[in-house]
């Protein structure tokens with residue numbers, strides 16, 4: 828996957844003790860939840876249609892995340908299909924002790940599908 832774009836992150840969040848797993852590092856599911864949220868915010872920038880997450884592909888947890896780390900979620904639309912948008916999310920961590928260094932910790936590619944009132948896939952409208 829390419830390097831993250833040098834733009835403002837879609838979400839920034841500090842990891843808290845409530846987010847930890849049994850080993851004291853941050854639970855991967857917490858990060859996945861923020862990834863889905865960041866991807867949805869990116870998708871919303873491009874369409875006003877209702878959409879749902881159909882896939883989270885290529886999830887890689889490259890480095891552990893610790894309590895006090897500040898995570899930045901960078902997003903970008905990579906492609907569109909008939910009904911779907913593919914969005915990449917890159918996550919960087921600033922360690923609590925050293926906020927001037929960012930470490931790539933996680934990445935994923937999400938697919939969002941536009942749906943109608945019956946929750947069936949529908950063609951994407953014009954994208955912004």
Ligand SMILES: CC(C)(COP(=O)(O)OP(=O)(O)OC[C@H]1O[C@@H](n2cnc3c(N)ncnc32)[C@H](O)[C@@H]1OP(=O)(O)O)[C@@H](O)C(=O)NCCC(=O)NCCS
Pocket residue numbers: 879880881882907908909910911912938940942946947948
């Ligand atoms: C999203 C949903 C409506 C798609 O229904 P479907 O019958 O698979 O529809 P289609 O086969 O026409 O696929 C729709 C699009 O999704 C894409 N898609 C479907 N499954 C996919 C997968 N596993 N990975 C990547 N893309 C996928 C298709 O390629 C298609 O894209 P395109 O139209 O741009 O080419 C249906 O799967 C659904 O409701 N899923 C639950 C979504 C949800 O509730 N998410 C929240 C988390 S619980």
